[in-house]
Amino acid sequence: MFADLATADPGPTPLALRSALAHSKILKRRCPGPLPQDLHTVLTRLEAQVNDESVAPDDGTTLSATHPSPSGAPPSDLAAFAEARAEFAWLVKEIRAGQEAGDLAAVQTARHLAGPIYGRRLSPEDRATYTPLMREVKAWCQEQDPNTDPVLRRIRQVLAELGRAGNGLATEQLAAFLDEVSSLRRQLDRRLPVLEEVQVKRWKRQLKARTSSAPRRAAPRAADPVKAVHDPMATAPSPPDRLPIETIDKLAAIARDVLKDAARSGGSLLTWGDLRLRMAAGLPHLHPDER
Structure with missing residues (x-):
């Protein structure tokens, strides 16, 4: 060098x-x-x-000037924080280069070196800035690890999707994701790792809280028989040519993985026919609104 x-x-x-x-x-x-x-x-x-x-x-x-000093840090710490930030920034470049090349070993090496700097030497402000990146890189390494059980890898992908969506998910979407996780768990030949088990339980608690409060919110409206009879939304059937939202959510999760793979391999444009082929014919005909 x-x-x-x-x-x-x-x-x-x-x-x-x-x-x-x-x-x-x-x-x-x-x-x-x-x-x-x-x-x-x-x-x-x-x-x-x-x-x-x-x-x-x-x-x-x-x-x-490009990196504001941590608030309240004594002058003696500023140089150490700046040095740690420079080292960490260099490792971030190494991680990104490894991800672009699909080099799992290089990314894991850089991540291993970055861990102690992130945990012990970065300023609190810099650590907060880089926390999403560290989580993203961890998830990427888990997805790329060839030794990971494909079923477990898919469970981690679903949990990552839940984490990115957060509380913005509708209750029906959250239930669909958890149904998929439950189905995948039955295919595992071992227990779910502790970290994933904790995440699943947390999302299940959130779903239970939502569904248990839903009847109480709906009770006043249901008590009015006039509105119940004349409300057109109460009896309107779903369009016969549309898929249930749960099915759409599951298809979207699989399509997202295909698009991620396409992006990592050069970002080539995919037609709906290409997408259907890459999903092993698992993509049915979709209404334009569903697309």
Whole structure:
């Protein structure tokens, strides 16, 4: 890495220098002993060069201008927070590059290095900023792991969908997702892992709370026989050519996975016929509104 910096033509940019320093410090901590003198000398020189760049970078601004200082942090902590942020940002680039290449090993390695920085060295503000990314990368690694049971992988995908949707899901949609999880669990040849078990129980409690409160809310309306007779929505049948919302939700979850795979492999445009083929003919004819 130091040789690449020395032979860069034109010379390395301030960003390249800061990335190299962050990478060097990460690797140094993983070495079993002290660095050889030649590497120690080059690293010391690089650190001094980056510090000079941090004082007066090319654009005339300081590094802290693009990253506000953590609120209430003593001055002695600011440099440590800035160093941790630089190292973490470099690892995020490595993670994204690995994801684009579909390189699970590279992503897992970068994630393993990022974990201690995220948990112990980032400022509280930076940790809050990067929390969604850490969760996303964890889910990505679980989905890509070839040793993961396909049924368990699908359960994790459904739970991830629930987590992204949050409380915005309708009660019928939440019930459909949990029905799918229950069906998948019956296909597992082992117990559901603890983390997933906790998530399933939490969503079941939320569904129970919704359904138990629904009759009480509906009781006053049902008590009025005149409105019950004349309300056209009370007896209006579903359109005969439409699918139930539960079926639409399940099809959408499968289609989303297909589209994610297409995006990772280059983002090629898919027609409805392509989508049907990739879903193994599991996509029926859909009304335009359903599409």
